[in-house]
Amino acid sequence: MTQPKIIVVGGGLAGLMATIRVAESGIPVDLFSIVPVKRSHSVCAQGGINAAKNLKGEGDSTWKHFDDTIYGGDFLANQPLVKGMCEAAPAIIDLLDRMGVMFNRTPEGLLDFRRFGGTLYNRTAFAGATTGQQLLYALDEQVRRFESEDKVKKFEGWTFLSVVLDDGGVCRGICGMDLRTMEIRTFPCDAAIFCTGGIGVVFGRSTNSVVCTGSAQSALFQQGVYYANGEFIQVHPTAIPGEDKCRLMSESARGEGGRVWVPKQAGDKRAGKDIPENERFYFLEDWYPKYGNLVPRDVATRAIHKIVFEMKMGLVGEPAVYLDVTHIPRETLDRKLEGILEIYEKFVGVDPREEPMKVFPAMHYTMGGLWVDNQNQATNVPGIYAAGECEYQYHGANRLGANSLVSCIYGGMLAGPAAVRYARGLESGCENVPGAIFERERVRQQDITDALLNQHKGTENPITIWREMGDIMTENVTVIRYNANLQKTLVKLDELSERFTRINLQDRTQWANQTLNFVRELGNMLILARVITMGALARNETRGAHYKPDFPERDDANWLKTTKASYNDGNIQLEYEPVDTSLLQPRERKYTAKA
Amino acid sequence: MADKTFIVRIKRQQRPDESVRWEEYELRYRPHMNVIICLRDIAEKPFTRSGVESTPVSYDANCLEEVCGACAMLINGTARQACTALVDDLEKPIRLEPLTKFPLVRDLVVDRSKMFEDLKRTHCWIPIDGTYDIGEGPRMAPSVQEKGYPLSRCITCGNCLEVCPKVNQRDPFVGAAIVSQVRLFNMHPTGAMHSAERLEALMLPGGIADCDNAQNCVKACPKGIPLTESLAAVNGQVLVHAVKSWLRGE
Numbered sequence A: 001m002t003q004p005k006i007i008v009v010g011g012g013l014a015g016l017m018a019t020i021r022v023a024e025s026g027i028p029v030d031l032f033s034i035v036p037v038k039r040s041h042s043v044c045a046q047g048g049i050n051a052a053k054n055l056k057g058e059g060d061s062t063w064k065h066f067d068d069t070i071y072g073g074d075f076l077a078n079q080p081l082v083k084g085m086c087e088a089a090p091a092i093i094d095l096l097d098r099m100g101v102m103f104n105r106t107p108e109g110l111l112d113f114r115r116f117g118g119t120l121y122n123r124t125a126f127a128g129a130t131t132g133q134q135l136l137y138a139l140d141e142q143v144r145r146f147e148s149e150d151k152v153k154k155f156e157g158w159t160f161l162s163v164v165l166d167d168g169g170v171c172r173g174i175c176g177m178d179l180r181t182m183e184i185r186t187f188p189c190d191a192a193i194f195c196t197g198g199i200g201v202v203f204g205r206s207t208n209s210v211v212c213t214g215s216a217q218s219a220l221f222q223q224g225v226y227y228a229n230g231e232f233i234q235v236h237p238t239a240i241p242g243e244d245k246c247r248l249m250s251e252s253a254r255g256e257g258g259r260v261w262v263p264k265q266a267g268d269k270r271a272g273k274d275i276p277e278n279e280r281f282y283f284l285e286d287w288y289p290k291y292g293n294l295v296p297r298d299v300a301t302r303a304i305h306k307i308v309f310e311m312k313m314g315l316v317g318e319p320a321v322y323l324d325v326t327h328i329p330r331e332t333l334d335r336k337l338e339g340i341l342e343i344y345e346k347f348v349g350v351d352p353r354e355e356p357m358k359v360f361p362a363m364h365y366t367m368g369g370l371w372v373d374n375q376n377q378a379t380n381v382p383g384i385y386a387a388g389e390c391e392y393q394y395h396g397a398n399r400l401g402a403n404s405l406v407s408c409i410y411g412g413m414l415a416g417p418a419a420v421r422y423a424r425g426l427e428s429g430c431e432n433v434p435g436a437i438f439e440r441e442r443v444r445q446q447d448i449t450d451a452l453l454n455q456h457k458g459t460e461n462p463i464t465i466w467r468e469m470g471d472i473m474t475e476n477v478t479v480i481r482y483n484a485n486l487q488k489t490l491v492k493l494d495e496l497s498e499r500f501t502r503i504n505l506q507d508r509t510q511w512a513n514q515t516l517n518f519v520r521e522l523g524n525m526l527i528l529a530r531v532i533t534m535g536a537l538a539r540n541e542t543r544g545a546h547y548k549p550d551f552p553e554r555d556d557a558n559w560l561k562t563t564k565a566s567y568n569d570g571n572i573q574l575e576y577e578p579v580d581t582s583l584l585q586p587r588e589r590k591y592t593a594k595a
Numbered sequence B: 001m002a003d004k005t006f007i008v009r010i011k012r013q014q015r016p017d018e019s020v021r022w023e024e025y026e027l028r029y030r031p032h033m034n035v036i037i038c039l040r041d042i043a044e045k046p047f048t049r050s051g052v053e054s055t056p057v058s059y060d061a062n063c064l065e066e067v068c069g070a071c072a073m074l075i076n077g078t079a080r081q082a083c084t085a086l087v088d089d090l091e092k093p094i095r096l097e098p099l100t101k102f103p104l105v106r107d108l109v110v111d112r113s114k115m116f117e118d119l120k121r122t123h124c125w126i127p128i129d130g131t132y133d134i135g136e137g138p139r140m141a142p143s144v145q146e147k148g149y150p151l152s153r154c155i156t157c158g159n160c161l162e163v164c165p166k167v168n169q170r171d172p173f174v175g176a177a178i179v180s181q182v183r184l185f186n187m188h189p190t191g192a193m194h195s196a197e198r199l200e201a202l203m204l205p206g207g208i209a210d211c212d213n214a215q216n217c218v219k220a221c222p223k224g225i226p227l228t229e230s231l232a233a234v235n236g237q238v239l240v241h242a243v244k245s246w247l248r249g250e
């Protein structure tokens, strides 16, 4: 076989790291991304990245990082990979530091660390409050260097539509669409690594970016890749609600001492800053004295829901609570949190250094994703690998803050070399695959597009269908889940899928037609929404972010298992596989203990 | 009571070689709207003010919180990000146009790949030996970090290029953003070992000599990057480098 060919789809942290690892081994990479990779969603990450470097004399260790992660994830994560990630994390930080990330420093010139949710240690390295941006840029620059040496070829402004499978069900290439010319084309490869990020857009409004539709994951699912633990959706406790997106106010605000409260007197009409200290209810500190404001996200989110909806103690006029940093010195705020305070100031028009911020929970992250094995980031389809938020390992039933960036980079580090090993071991490479196999897939995709372009009698608006899907998913499939409502959601998704067949494309041009691309994504989102809802309906227990008041306990006897969804001729089926708990015995998860 | 409405005027062009037309839309006002919400409203009901059916407007956007750089456009004539442009703060009718210093793709979408190419040309990266675990990075004084971090927040939006009188689609001037990135990499302990490559790239046509010191860039930058400071600093580095090379007889 000649030189193997590797394709990476997605250029966030995971995709760029995978690209670097493949290029480093001397094999050229074709890198595909909808947006220029430097504009990937990873830029949004604010607070930081975890690694137990123990530079603060606290006795932190990678084992404690591992324990916090497994415990925080309510024992649903397969343990060996998580342990590997936590052990690799300190070296990952060193690598990023060598790449020039402008991490905050201590007076001695060492890396500074702060505290995040779900841990008692200062374990989070950060670059102001724009850590994801800084990390993404560092990797982007390394990839640009490989690009200048012709080891990486970028296809920015291309969207992935499907994989090319041969008759034996082996991945032999991908099929993509140029978002400018709308040309549909296939690209042969021996292995493809998918790093296509989150799925927030399925929920309408979330903290995610516009391209986080999960469309690629759904397309792969429809071609035979398992989708695992889809029902585990993280709702972040503190975001600014918005009509276009909910803007995150990072956990780092609390890591630096920010406090969450509501007025003791429900209906108190005074401005937050005028309410005296003894008339404030710091409910997280009160209910969870040991972790205080830094309980894990699922716990904080449910607490806010309880305050606002059950106890009716939310702020006047809107479902919200205060996130208060006004007691922190201005200089500290500007040095460590400027990035997020600036977001609040720009979008709300109020200076959070002066007045407490008004926040409310918002859909933020998917713990579930493409199923990958326990060592190589390999999916069940030969030649398809996945890393980053789009796959399901590492976070179990709830992700700890600042653990995603490290899992993305670690996953990319594993996926790159694993794909190379696989490609090198192939008896016969993609160059020997008959052209008809590629042409078959191209025609299948072209037909889907043509059908949309030629449908002239459509009456349904894509944005309307998307809004309705997002609304019902947010209402019924986020913080609190009742089986009756999940069932109603499935009925609604049926209705939307039926209306989708009568979509009016509005734009039939063949040049930079964003509507066409969105409609294709919407079709995939509707299927992913169903996978998430079905998983939630089936799982009759409460675990991590998955909360059912009718089944309020974790049920290890019946549900300590991974959900695996598969797709056969338009039908979604759920099956389960055991979780690898070989290193830590599951124990009760409780954050209420005294300090 | 009838809904409060406002008017948005949009410069549209279906393809680079097709003619320009202006369209007007009347949108329903809600509090906290930004320009992105306006464009989504239009996509949901692409009928102009006079009731003519049109197509959704093409535009770039991703993060919606001014950190990805995608959504730069001219809003009431000013180059800025659409996601942070709040309807409440804008004079009506709101006028939307594509940036003019980059090749047009469609409607409000332009092609800014020039900026990424220039980052390549100027070697804007830290050349590391490899991704293997070879220990910690160089120590860095907090004061250096505090200078470098603001520079590293550049979102490659291109607003500083849009307002620069020296940047156009014919001449090669790299613009302030790239010069500021060169300053960032030259500041880093490892990056500094290779500053000559970057400075030499900036001594070629399109380099720093093209800057006329109009100082528009610094006012246009949404991230408050001290661009004129960067231009002055790199200009100084280039001069020193040129003198040193001359003394060495290179």
Ligand SMILES: Cc1cc2nc3c(=O)[nH]c(=O)nc-3n(C[C@H](O)[C@H](O)[C@H](O)COP(=O)(O)OP(=O)(O)OC[C@H]3O[C@@H](n4cnc5c(N)ncnc54)[C@H](O)[C@@H]3O)c2cc1C
Binding pocket: A009, A010, A011, A012, A013, A014, A015, A032, A033, A034, A035, A037, A040, A041, A042, A043, A044, A045, A046, A047, A048, A049, A050, A131, A132, A158, A159, A160, A161, A195, A196, A197, A198, A207, A208, A209, A211, A212, A215, A216, A248, A250, A364, A365, A387, A388, A389, A390, A401, A402, A403, A404, A405, A406, A408
């Ligand atoms: C507001 C916010 C703050 C966060 N803060 C933190 C934090 O402080 N710490 C932390 O650890 N985590 C944080 N997270 C989570 C973290 O940012 C993400 O999980 C992570 O960045 C995902 O990276 P990724 O590489 O998997 O994907 P992304 O960065 O989302 O990249 C996906 C890539 O795939 C491409 N792509 C997608 N679909 C297609 C397709 N069909 N065809 C071609 N290309 C495609 C995109 O163009 C993009 O390049 C935060 C998340 C949000 C929303």
Ligand code: SF4
Binding pocket: B153, B154, B155, B156, B157, B158, B159, B160, B161, B176, B177, B180, B220, B221, B222, B223, B224, B225, B227
């Ligand atoms: S320097 Fe400022 S204006 Fe110029 S590209 Fe960067 S962020 Fe945009």
Ligand code: FES
Binding pocket: B060, B061, B062, B063, B064, B065, B066, B067, B068, B069, B070, B071, B072, B081, B082, B083, B084
């Ligand atoms: S959408 Fe990212 S900067 Fe506006």
